[in-house]
Amino acid sequence: MSGSLVLVDLVLAAVLLLSGAAKLGDRRTTEDMFVSLRVPLVPRAVGARLLPWGELLLGLLLLVAPPVLLVVTAALVLALFLAYLALIARATRFDPPVTCACFGKLGGHRVGATTVVRNALLVALAGVALAGALDGHWLPGGVTDLDRGGVAWLFTALATAALAWLIGRSDTPPGAADEELDYLRLEIPYGVLRDAAGVTQSLRELAATRARILFFLSPGCGACERTAQRLDEWSAAFAGRVAVHAVYTAPLEALPDPPHDPALSFHEPEQNVTRTFGMLTTPSAVVLGTDGLLAGGPVIGESAVADMVGELLEELAGTASEPSPESAQESSAPVS
Structure with a gap:
């Protein structure tokens, strides 16, 4: 031989x-x-x-x-x-x-x-x-x-x-270098999302009324399905202080019934938001702050997304306060 x-x-x-x-x-x-x-x-x-x-x-x-x-x-x-x-x-x-x-x-x-x-x-x-x-x-x-x-x-x-x-692999654990640095808050980039009613808003317009977490999900992705199943739980845990949204590339009417409240869903035309953030892998997530800056993420992967949500909930628990009347009123109706 x-x-x-x-x-x-x-x-x-x-x-x-x-x-x-x-x-x-x-x-x-x-x-x-x-x-x-x-x-x-x-x-x-x-x-x-x-x-x-x-x-x-x-x-x-x-x-x-x-x-x-x-x-x-x-x-x-x-x-x-x-x-x-x-x-x-x-x-x-x-x-x-x-x-x-x-x-x-x-x-x-x-x-x-x-x-x-x-x-x-x-x-x-x-x-x-x-x-x-x-x-x-x-x-x-x-x-x-x-x-x-x-x-x-x-x-x-x-x-x-x-x-x-051996040359191609790294001995540095993923994210280890990032953990040593303070999170650098950047401006919310331009991007638009469309809700089930067909109303289109920019990311900054959405964040102007309330902080929001955008979860970028794909149908047929096992990790995305498990993340989607937790959105209602996370939305309730934030108690109106932070809005939770699922963002899909496909038009909402073309998707099967989601495992979460349909009112949480957004459609991103032509993947304009994920391309802006450079997140073409799902599930991923980013937090939009009301001050026009990113408040978390982008993070990619089921575990990283869940960890970011947990950290944000812990942070809010440490500064517990009642949601503003405007936020409470908004949380009682679908976000557009």
């Missing part, structure tokens, strides 16, 4: 083992992947339970399977990556764009052309692995057949990949 075929099997095995282990450590994120990609036929709970173990098994078999079993294994790997490629290519046409946590807790990524190319490369490697298996090649035998030059070439390739990964 040539050094190149050994390397192909090692790369595919590493991808499958890494992906399976990451998914196994975060089943909820894996379920969200099934929701975001709208995987047909397979219930998300069942898929999230079986897929990590399937990837781990295929990765191990690529390393140790004998020739006959390796043919079956390589064929299954090729079929799996073809299915991934088909799902990703279809997801690029979804509106709004979706995020796929294809590697579980290692992170979610916006599905786009780069994702398609990545999966196409995996399909190509799986095809090479299957062709090698059909020729009778298998990994343990291939490693023992390598001469000194082949071993040196394989070591160099693996060392290069390891160095690229």
Whole structure:
């Protein structure tokens, strides 16, 4: 077995083992992947339970399977990556764009052309692995057949990949650097939102009457669904002092019934607000202050959004006061 075929099997095995282990450590994120990609036929709970173990098994078999079993294994790997490629290519046409946590807790990524190319490369490697298996090649035998030059070439390739990964990763925990700095309040940028009645207002006009939290959500996103289910609870907790709103890219009339009070919903035409904030990933959130400045965020991710809400509630609890008559009157009717 040539050094190149050994390397192909090692790369595919590493991808499958890494992906399976990451998914196994975060089943909820894996379920969200099934929701975001709208995987047909397979219930998300069942898929999230079986897929990590399937990837781990295929990765191990690529390393140790004998020739006959390796043919079956390589064929299954090729079929799996073809299915991934088909799902990703279809997801690029979804509106709004979706995020796929294809590697579980290692992170979610916006599905786009780069994702398609990545999966196409995996399909190509799986095809090479299957062709090698059909020729009778298998990994343990291939490693023992390598001469000194082949071993040196394989070591160099693996060392290069390891160095690229080590250089690319950061030892600084996400957000650690930001926590050391005071929050810099910026002016509320220009952006417009439209309510269910078709009334359009700018962000500054909305914030002029009351502080507001805008939650940017996408239908079909598992993390967004869980965040949306908490909006009524958070709205009640703020007791009229801060208005809570869900912001959707799609027109409200085109959306399914939300898991929160429909009066909390806004539509952002042409993603003008999320593009202004640079938040094209959902769920995300930002707090608009009545003084024309941002009072929190933007933050991205389910946990970060919930943490920001909790911190704001704690801050308000420390300065408890009755809402103004104007705010109380506004909270009793849909915000427009």
